[in-house]
Amino acid sequence: MSHPFSSLSPDLVMSAVESLDVWPAGEPFALNSYENRVLLFRDDDGKNWIVKFYRPDRWSDAAIQEEHDFLQELASQQVPVVAPWRDRAGVSLHYFKAYRFALFPHCPGQAPELDNPSHLFAMGQVLGRLHKVSAKKTFQHRPRLEMASGILDAQQRVLASNWMNRHQRRAYDNVIEKVHQQLVKHTVPASSMIRCHGDCHLGNVLGRDEDFTLVDFDDCIMAPAMQDIWMLLPTDDPQGWRSYLSEITEGYEETCSFPTDQMALIEPLRSYRLIRHSAWLVSRWDDPAFPRAFPWLADSGYWDQHIRQLEQQCLQLDNPRWLA
Numbered sequence: 001m002s003h004p005f006s007s008l009s010p011d012l013v014m015s016a017v018e019s020l021d022v023w024p025a026g027e028p029f030a031l032n033s034y035e036n037r038v039l040l041f042r043d044d045d046g047k048n049w050i051v052k053f054y055r056p057d058r059w060s061d062a063a064i065q066e067e068h069d070f071l072q073e074l075a076s077q078q079v080p081v082v083a084p085w086r087d088r089a090g091v092s093l094h095y096f097k098a099y100r101f102a103l104f105p106h107c108p109g110q111a112p113e114l115d116n117p118s119h120l121f122a123m124g125q126v127l128g129r130l131h132k133v134s135a136k137k138t139f140q141h142r143p144r145l146e147m148a149s150g151i152l153d154a155q156q157r158v159l160a161s162n163w164m165n166r167h168q169r170r171a172y173d174n175v176i177e178k179v180h181q182q183l184v185k186h187t188v189p190a191s192s193m194i195r196c197h198g199d200c201h202l203g204n205v206l207g208r209d210e211d212f213t214l215v216d217f218d219d220c221i222m223a224p225a226m227q228d229i230w231m232l233l234p235t236d237d238p239q240g241w242r243s244y245l246s247e248i249t250e251g252y253e254e255t256c257s258f259p260t261d262q263m264a265l266i267e268p269l270r271s272y273r274l275i276r277h278s279a280w281l282v283s284r285w286d287d288p289a290f291p292r293a294f295p296w297l298a299d300s301g302y303w304d305q306h307i308r309q310l311e312q313q314c315l316q317l318d319n320p321r322w323l324a
Helices: 010-018 061-076 117-134 147-160 166-186 238-252 260-283 289-293 300-318
Strands: 037-042 048-053 094-096 099-105 194-196 205-208 211-214 221-223
Touching: 010 048, 010 094, 010 099, 061 099, 061 117, 117 194, 117 205, 117 211, 117 238, 147 166, 147 260, 166 260, 166 300, 260 300
Parallel strands: none
Antiparallel strands: 037 048, 048 099, 094 099, 194 221, 205 211
């Protein structure tokens, strides 16, 4: 059974780019990307570009266009993001054979260092500027974060994959039930939902010194502001959280009030991500990029470790580290 990108050959990539009257000087170089296919190339004028081919049947055209329009809105308000290139007709979402794709100017740089206070302050500034703009409107075609129902969906996908033995399935069911009981206590009201990046981990932040840009809004979503903040708080230094938060908050509050009332969402959001990540991996296993990148998923030991991690996370839900 062919996977969604089976026909995306180098020749097809080149032809798709050239259909926009953009001329690569050489063959595009594939970057690390799994949900979509993302490649870097240089054009005849020496300018570097990113071409992104969207996974078929994942997002509707309207949802992708809403992502593009959001980026354009943010860029127009001087929020540091990379908006997609548009042709003379103002079109940013393009089509070639079975694929939808977009071009983005290449953004060079490195991820921020979370043990550097000035980097944390700068990230707080970026997220505050993002949320000031994003709170002005709502998404009409993008998802809304639903933690309790989202982990039940993930649970069903994991169990349907038959990756676990009988003992593991029973332990997994038990721990998911415990997490679910906690997450139903943290229903986020619609009034607290804003347009968020949605996947604001360090791999999606690039820059130098203290000048950072947010990239890859593919998972942008209606969610509480804390969804874009909590991943900057490392799990291996719970005692240092207050100092981390202090720097982020100071930068954030240059433009927005920090969402202190959402602190109780940090551990629920972390739990949600842990559970959804494993479900994402098993759901994409028919794509050859996934077995190559995540071979340990097929090891029974991974599922034992995952269940233990979720059990530890249950303890954090009962006694959040940010209260320590």
